[in-house]
Amino acid sequence: MNLSGKGFSIFANIVLVILSLCCVLPILLLLSSSLTSETALMKHGYAFIPSQFSLEAYQYLWYSRDQILTAYQMTVLATLIGTVSNVTITTLLAYPLSRTTLPGRNFFSFAVFFTLLFNGGMIPSYLMWTQVFNIKDTFWSLIIPNLLMNGFGVIIMRTYFTTSIPNEILEAARIDGAGENRTLVSIVLPLSKPILSTIALLSGLAYWNDWLNGLYYLVKRTDFYTIQNLLNRLIASADFISNNAANSALTAGITVPSVGVRMAIAVIALIPIMIIYPFLQKGFVKGIVIGSVKG
Amino acid sequence: MQSKNKSLHHQILKHMPLYFMMIPGLAYMFINNYMPLAGLQLAFKKFKYALGIWQSPWSGLKNFTYLFKTGDAWLIIRNTIGYNLVFIILGTLFAIIVAILLNEVQKKKAQQTYQTVILLPHLISYVIVSYIVYALLGESNGMINNSILKPLGMNAIPWYTEAKYWPYILSSIQLWKTFGYSSIIYFATILGIDRSYYEAAVVDGASVWKQITCITLPMLKPVIITLTLLSIGRIFYSDFGLFYQVPMNTGLLYNVTNTIDTYVYRGLLETNDVGRASAAGFIQSVLGFLLVLGTNAAVRVVEKEQALF
Numbered sequence: 001m002n003l004s005g006k007g008f009s010i011f012a013n014i015v016l017v018i019l020s021l022c023c024v025l026p027i028l029l030l031l032s033s034s035l036t037s038e039t040a041l042m043k044h045g046y047a048f049i050p051s052q053f054s055l056e057a058y059q060y061l062w063y064s065r066d067q068i069l070t071a072y073q074m075t076v077l078a079t080l081i082g083t084v085s086n087v088t089i090t091t092l093l094a095y096p097l098s099r100t101t102l103p104g105r106n107f108f109s110f111a112v113f114f115t116l117l118f119n120g121g122m123i124p125s126y127l128m129w130t131q132v133f134n135i136k137d138t139f140w141s142l143i144i145p146n147l148l149m150n151g152f153g154v155i156i157m158r159t160y161f162t163t164s165i166p167n168e169i170l171e172a173a174r175i176d177g178a179g180e181n182r183t184l185v186s187i188v189l190p191l192s193k194p195i196l197s198t199i200a201l202l203s204g205l206a207y208w209n210d211w212l213n214g215l216y217y218l219v220k221r222t223d224f225y226t227i228q229n230l231l232n233r234l235i236a237s238a239d240f241i242s243n244n245a246a247n248s249a250l251t252a253g254i255t256v257p258s259v260g261v262r263m264a265i266a267v268i269a270l271i272p273i274m275i276i277y278p279f280l281q282k283g284f285v286k287g288i289v290i291g292s293v294k295g
Numbered sequence: 296m297q298s299k300n301k302s303l304h305h306q307i308l309k310h311m312p313l314y315f316m317m318i319p320g321l322a323y324m325f326i327n328n329y330m331p332l333a334g335l336q337l338a339f340k341k342f343k344y345a346l347g348i349w350q351s352p353w354s355g356l357k358n359f360t361y362l363f364k365t366g367d368a369w370l371i372i373r374n375t376i377g378y379n380l381v382f383i384i385l386g387t388l389f390a391i392i393v394a395i396l397l398n399e400v401q402k403k404k405a406q407q408t409y410q411t412v413i414l415l416p417h418l419i420s421y422v423i424v425s426y427i428v429y430a431l432l433g434e435s436n437g438m439i440n441n442s443i444l445k446p447l448g449m450n451a452i453p454w455y456t457e458a459k460y461w462p463y464i465l466s467s468i469q470l471w472k473t474f475g476y477s478s479i480i481y482f483a484t485i486l487g488i489d490r491s492y493y494e495a496a497v498v499d500g501a502s503v504w505k506q507i508t509c510i511t512l513p514m515l516k517p518v519i520i521t522l523t524l525l526s527i528g529r530i531f532y533s534d535f536g537l538f539y540q541v542p543m544n545t546g547l548l549y550n551v552t553n554t555i556d557t558y559v560y561r562g563l564l565e566t567n568d569v570g571r572a573s574a575a576g577f578i579q580s581v582l583g584f585l586l587v588l589g590t591n592a593a594v595r596v597v598e599k600e601q602a603l604f
Contacts, residue, residue: 008503012399019393020412022471026427027415029438033430045441046430093320096313103306108317113604115328117528118584121576122559123569124334124348125327131347132330149323180312209420212535216564231422235429235543259436266426273418281411288476289483 027270034058034264041259057260061268068230068265075226075269078142079207086203087196089149090157095184097154098161099170109158115151126216139224141217147206153199156290160195161188198287201280208273227269234262338577342569358574367558371575372531374538375554379530381466382473383523389474391515394481395507410482413475421536424468428541432464461542461551469537477522481515488514520601524594528587531555531579555579 025048033046037054044051061068096102097109125145135141165188173183189196214229225233277284307314334348341354362368393413400406416424431438432454440451454460492510501509533554542552555575562572587603595602 009399009401012396013405015396016393016400016405016409016413020409023412023415023475026431026471027419029430030423030427041436045436046433046438047442048438089320089323092316093324096310096317099310099313101306102310102313103303108321111321112324115324117587118332119328119580120331120334121580122556123337123563123573123576124331126563127334127337127348128326128331133326144327146327148327149320151324151328154320180316184316205418209418209422211420211422228420228422231426232540235422235425235540262426263430266423270419270423277415277418278411281414284414285410285479285483288479 027274030263030266030270034260034267036260038260046263054260057264060261061264068227068268070223071225071227071230072268074139074142074224075208075228078139078210078226079204082143082147082207083200083204085143086148086150086153087200090153090199091184091189091196093149094154094157095161095188097158098165100162100167109155112151112154116155129217136217137219137221137224138217142210142213142224142226143207145213145217147203147210147213150203153202157192157195157199160192160290164195165191194283194286195290197280197283198290201284201287205273227265231262231265231269234265335577335580337569337573340570340573342573354570358570362571362574365571367553367571368575368578370550371553371555371558372578374551375533375556375579376530378462378465378469378533378538378554379526381462382469383526383530385466385470386473386477386526387519387523389470390477391481391512391519393474393478394485394515395511397478397482398485398511410475410479413478415475416472417476419472421534421540424472424536425540425543428464428468429543455543455545456547458548458551461548465537465541465552468541469534472537480522481518484515484518485511517598517601520594520598521603524590524601524603527590528583530586531583533557535560 029046029048032048032050033041034057035053035055036047036050037052037056040050040052040054093112097105097112099105129135129141129145135144169187169191170183173187178187209228211226211228211232214224214226215232218224218229222229222233337348337351338358339353339355340348340351341357342348342351346352397406397409400409419427429437432440434440434451434453434455437454439454444451452460454464488510493506496506496510533556535556538552538554539557539560542548545552555578559572559576559579562568562575591603
């Protein structure tokens with residue numbers, strides 16, 4: 001590939017190894033801290049290598065698992081429902097917009113593009129969702145505001161349809177008597193797996209990592225908290241979990257390892273991403289590249 | 296004329312199934328993106344929860360004069376734009392350098408691994424980032440105080456109360472979290488450059504540096520312009536997680552961590568000061584929009600091809 005000599009290549013490798021370490025080590029710090037005993041953490045602080053290996057943070061989490069499992073369920077549910085809805089709605093809007101013959105196509109495309117340039121900001125959205133749609137303290141507040149569809153996704157999907165699906169195929173389907181729905185489902189979608197998985201990936205990640213909707217809209221119903229909301233709450237008050245779990249912890253005779261337990265929950269929230277990511281990495285990189293091409 | 300109308304009517308009827316498909320998306324877009332625009336009028340009203348957006352009484356420019364009188368406006372605008380400028384300049388430079396280095400790696404496997412690893416920070420939410428930062432900077436338990444400063448015989452630094460460090464901390468975190476993403480965009484562009492340019496350059500005896508400045512950078516220019524244009528359009532926006540969550544909403548740090556987004560959030564949900572917050576939000580929406588139009592027009596004049604619209 002490269003034409004510029006070995007010396008520069010070695011230099012490049014050294015720099016990239018250092019950068020890679022910078023990306024990985026902070027994450028490992030979380031992991032090792034969660035595996036260090038509470039007394040060692042109190043004495044020596046968080047460190048890359050556990051000075052005293054211990055699973056007590058995870059044991060404690062196990063004793064108070066109800067709250068964490070519920071939060072986990074909420075995250076998984078919101079991510080699944082949200083991602084499926086997002087991909088569906090995005091496809092249903094992007095496909096018609098990719099059809100050059102559709103009257104009003106330019107107007108609707110512009111309406112989508114305009115949402116990327118101008119928006120009302122947080123206060124008007126918040127007041128609308130809470131006062132007009134009464135979304136506060138409902139499960140739907142995790143799914144609907146802001147994340148359900150995004151103009152950017154519509155535009156890159158439309159671009160994909162126009163550039164990667166030859167008009168002749170659509171024409172042939174029409175001549176064979178396939179209706180629009182049929183054409184979309186059995187001709188267009190099977191040819192569009194790359195873009196569908198890209199949108200699904202971006203949306204899935206957004207839902208998994210989202211904590212803003214919960215922060216804005218879940219005030220009383222903390223039982224709808226996702227794992228990110230729980231973490232967000234815990235950083236402000238580590239006792240949010242121990243309050244509920246104090247009884248079970250007391251009866252089990254363990255102390256509350258508040259310093260390590262935060263890191264353990266953070267690790268638990270990260271694990272699924274870290275497990276899935278290597279498999280999806282290629283699609284993800286492709287998605288970034290597709291997304292960077294202007295629509 | 297009549298036949299044209301007729302054929303348009305016919306065309307619309309023919310495409311009915313397609314219009315039906317668009318209903319959920321358009322409806323959502325209308326609700327989520329267009330309806331809140333009406334709420335921008337709040338910047339000129341004295342908001343009362345009981346009366347709602349439309350019924351609340353007008354208050355002229357009071358919200359704005361109040362916002363600017365307290366000095367809050369200057370501070371949050373300075374912080375928002377200042378950080379963004381640093382992010383744009385450092386982020387672009389850094390991403391281009393990393394992309395060029397990635398391209399110099401000869402082993403395909405290694406190249407893949409680097410790409411995978413530098414994207415990791417992008418996948419982590421700011422809530423978790425704030426845990427990592429706390430593990431590093433916490434005063435009594437933090438790794439930097441305990442494992443670096445203490446062995447060196449230095450005093451522990453109370454990071455979360457010293458505002459002077461935070462511009463550097465926040466900039467580094469932002470860079471850490473985003474460089475992988477933009478590096479990969481630039482790297483993909485470099486991969487698309489015709490190899491024969493480089494071959495010819497080597498035949499002519501061009502050095503590595505010459506190849507970078509005379510081939511790679513000019514070929515990257517369109518992407519650099521597009522990405523910078525997009526960032527300039529977002530210059531009045533900040534990542535709420537970075538500025539609220541990572542410094543743990545610490546009051547002592549507000550001077551260097553308060554941006555328009557954190558200010559608006561606190562005004563609405565913590566200090567119940569909807570008036571000033573709406574005024575700040577209005578400035579963000581409208582100036583941000585004008586800025587995109589302005590920069591895009593400027594780019595159109597200089598390089599028509601690279602304009603966004």
